[in-house]
Amino acid sequence: MRIGIDVGGTNTDAALMDGPNVLAACKSPTTSDVGSGIVTVMKTVLAMGRVPASEISAVMIGTTHFTNAVVERRRLLAVAAIRLGLPATKALPPLTDWPKDLADTLGRHTFMVRGGHEFDGRKIAPLDEKELVRIAKDVRARGLRSASVTSVFSPVTPDMELRAAEILREENPDIAISLSHEIGRVGFLERENASIMNASLADLSRKVVSSFRNALKELSIEAPFYISQNDGTLMVPDYVERYPVLTFASGPTNSMRGAAMLAGEKDAMVIDIGGTTSDVGMLMHGFPRESAVAVDIGGVRTNFRMPDVLAVGLGGGSIVRDDGARIGPDSVGYEITSRALVFGGDTLTTTDIVVAAGLEDIGDRSRVAHIPAKTIETALNTIHRIADGAVDRMKTSAEPLPVILAGGGSILISRDLPSASKLIRPENASVANAIGAAIAQVGGEIDRIFSLEGTSRDAVLDGAKAEASERALAAGAKPGTVKIIDIEEVPLAYLPGSATRIRVKAVGDLAVE
């Protein structure tokens, strides 16, 4: 049996799972120390499921803690941002285009060194080890406890980053080091940004991971625990301690995957309707389709792959106007319990409409009895038209797909949607995040520029697939369960010589139970 936990900014959720079955689920406020909130929810689900701690074979945790730390500029370390690439890259030093306050928080300790590689593995310049020794001493003198190292084309050739780490450690044995090739893909500034952010989280990640560890110990759970990353796969705690930045945006991914599991669908649309907005995403092979655009985190450009989610202004608190013809995008939000008509307020909301239509019984029904039938009908039509339009906009083909409804606002949807082959309202959808964490798999990925000279495209692709699968196995996947779930091939434009960038992702089931 597994326990999935989601530590959000507001609530900590847990789900106790036996295979695909949810035995128990609960929610509790997130505590400032994180750990005690986790202990509370784990105790609760174990008691609800009447399961002894010894029966638990794995605990999976999803958390937004690290994202929030960057967004709120809290508990971040000063960072030595070291770049290997001179004489290239000089035009844009590290921290270029960062929000001023965040760059200040991190101390602007930037260093540029000769080194780096070309796309085909040649050296831009030999690594300037003397300069690195000098920097290592300077880093110690400045009292910095965390460093990031980013080398040009390190996703192709990581050697120089590894060597730089050795040199830094000789002088600073306890320093935390973030190497960019472990974090990001081709796209230098974005990868460097992510590495620097990662380095700034070094202290917090140790604290959070140890609080997770202690929480399990307190309940005598001896099973291993894992933390979910942004692509919906799992990392071991040691890895998260070193690479907390990989947890960014794991929340939406877990939520969509959890909803899919609850609904028993692998290819489907998910519409998560909250108080103000509906978030619509698409699942392909059980994983969210990823966004193609650069993602801003706390004002910093990164190249993390985030689920492609469309937010539209439709929620349980959306304001209804023009006799139901216009809904949202504004909402009474958290004030719904005082401003909606059924709660004694003076604003007509979507929740009032579904109550007036007799579809739900919330608050004081008599307060919406005066709404004309025509307004109710028009508003219901508008609601379904917005939801259907959003689902259709996120689909990749005209074919109808199953639509999974999640979130408190899903009461708004009572009719069929033309873009949906069927509507599914799974039980326990409110803890889909925790369930998504519990069912997460382990993955391996490669993203590199390959030369096709003297070889064939098929041979290169096969090699890339094999390597991604090996990485998934190394990350703890059960042999025989590893599958290639994504292949992307982009030839280098304007560059004859048959070089192509290939990204392959493999996932497999976790080798426990």
Added chain:
Amino acid sequence: MKLNSEQLCDLAVGAAFLGTGGGGNPYVGRLMVQQCLDEGLTVEIIDPKELKDDALVIPTAMMGAPTVLVEKIPSGDEAISSLRRLERHLGRTAHATMPIEIGGINSTIPLVVGARMGLPIVDADGMGRAFPFLEMETFGVYGISGSPLAISDEYGDGAIINAVDNRQMEWLARAIAIRMGGSAYIAEYAMSGADVKRTAVPNTMTLAIRIGAVLRKARAEHRNAFDALLGFLPSTLYRYGKLIFSGKMIDVHRETKNGFSIGRARIEGLAPFSSVMEIEIQNENLVARVDGKVRAIVPDLICIMNTETAEPITSEELRYGQRVTVLAVSVPEIMRSPEALDVFGPACFGLKEPFTPIEEIA
């Protein structure tokens, strides 16, 4: 005109639009220019009319793979080295630099050169959009030699190419660019002020800035950005624009042929559009067809934009499922003459259909 940060952001958007899918994302170039502005340097843009007829103008540019550029960020000195190298070779000093290509990243490289060297940048270019080859320049169409060309990398390596024609110059320079690591920086098509006025597509730098500004303002005022842009174009040399399709990306196919990214994007129409638009891509969008019929063709602009945000989308960023709107825009007459079409018309890209101006396609 002294460029400010807001105009720089607008330029990046307008340059991506004029890139019609190619030319590389101007993000890195924009940051390099911003760095100059932050250092207090001046980016002075001048109208071609302000050039003396005997002034020497040396255009500067990046050549190679944008995918390499976003990983191997320039040192910032490469294009300057090329310009200096060409000056030494010619035994003359440049009065100004100029873009050879307004679409994509190459709109920004001359701005860095100008700011760092204290040279003005001429508000004009030789492509009026983005093209994949160095010979595809109105400069060359109207008789200017691209050679001698200077090429440099970040190490300080450099070369001068004297080729028999502009096509051969392109061929030789690209080979060197690969040896230089896949991206290199060039100075070429040195010409007089009189030749700039005669052969360049005028005012494309300010056009790109204005396009960016129109889109930005429309978004801020919650107006339809496509309508705003189409309403603006008649006041420019790109006087006719038309929204030719809107829908959902249902297929993107890419392959490498002769070192170029050849592709096809298929867009399924959303009301009021129906059927499927197919766009052929060779780095840039070359031709748009619906049911086998041409709806727009090179050198007219075919711009794929995000339907929600009205942001231009580059060929490398195209993905399944995107909601896109396609705009077709007429290019200035200087780019549509028989001589011009001989150098960058449909036949130059292996297309069988003749060039038909977008105004004449129903």
